[in-house]
Amino acid sequence: ENAALLIAIIQNAIDGIITIDERGKIESINPSACLLFGYAPEEAIGKNVSILMPPPDKEQHDEYLSRYQQTGRAHIIGVGREVVGQKKDGTLFPFRLGISEVQYSGRKIYTGFIHDLTREKEAEDKLKEYA
Numbered sequence: 635e636n637a638a639l640l641i642a643i644i645q646n647a648i649d650g651i652i653t654i655d656e657r658g659k660i661e662s663i664n665p666s667a668c669l670l671f672g673y674a675p676e677e678a679i680g681k682n683v684s685i686l687m688p689p690p691d692k693e694q695h696d697e698y699l700s701r702y703q704q705t706g707r708a709h710i711i712g713v714g715r716e717v718v719g720q721k722k723d724g725t726l727f728p729f730r731l732g733i734s735e736v737q738y739s740g741r742k743i744y745t746g747f748i749h750d751l752t753r754e755k756e757a758e759d760k761l762k763e764y765a
């Protein structure tokens with residue numbers, strides 16, 4: 635069936651995929667995102683997505699969500715941005731974040747696509763050393 639195919643695609647995606655509700659609560663997280671951030675699915679689900687980022691975004695992310703919901707002005711949705719994530723062990727790492735807004739069974743959810751940039755950044759830094 636169609637749903638089984640979609641689940642297989644998400645479960646095997648190389649990029650991390652996370653969905654949150656409109657208040658920022660994590661509703662689903664795929665294996666890639668679990669690996670990247672170091673959380674088991676049951677540790678992450680139900681928590682605020684802000685557990686995955688360092689300050690100052692950590693303290694402000696709820697406001698980012700309400701700002702967007704009140705103004706309708708997207709800063710990352712439809713554009714993407716390079717941001718810094720925080721793993722469970724505290725390690726920071728850069729990634730490309732893509733967000734889309736999804737109407738799902740009568741309510742709004744957000745899906746975040748997480749593309750790790752650790753290796754790209756390391757290569758960039760090496761190049762700079764020789765420049």
Ligand code: HEM
Pocket residue numbers: 652653654683686687688691695698699702707708709710711717718719720731733744745746747
């Ligand atoms: C907005 C950072 C993860 C959903 C923002 C903004 C920042 C940010 C800085 C505000 C942009 C602005 O107002 O200029 C981060 C960081 C993350 C993260 C550092 C690292 C884990 C996520 C994830 C999702 C998400 C995984 C969705 C599953 C949103 C939404 C907005 C937002 C819906 C408001 C819409 C918009 O500004 O386009 N985030 N975010 N964020 N974030 Fe996150």
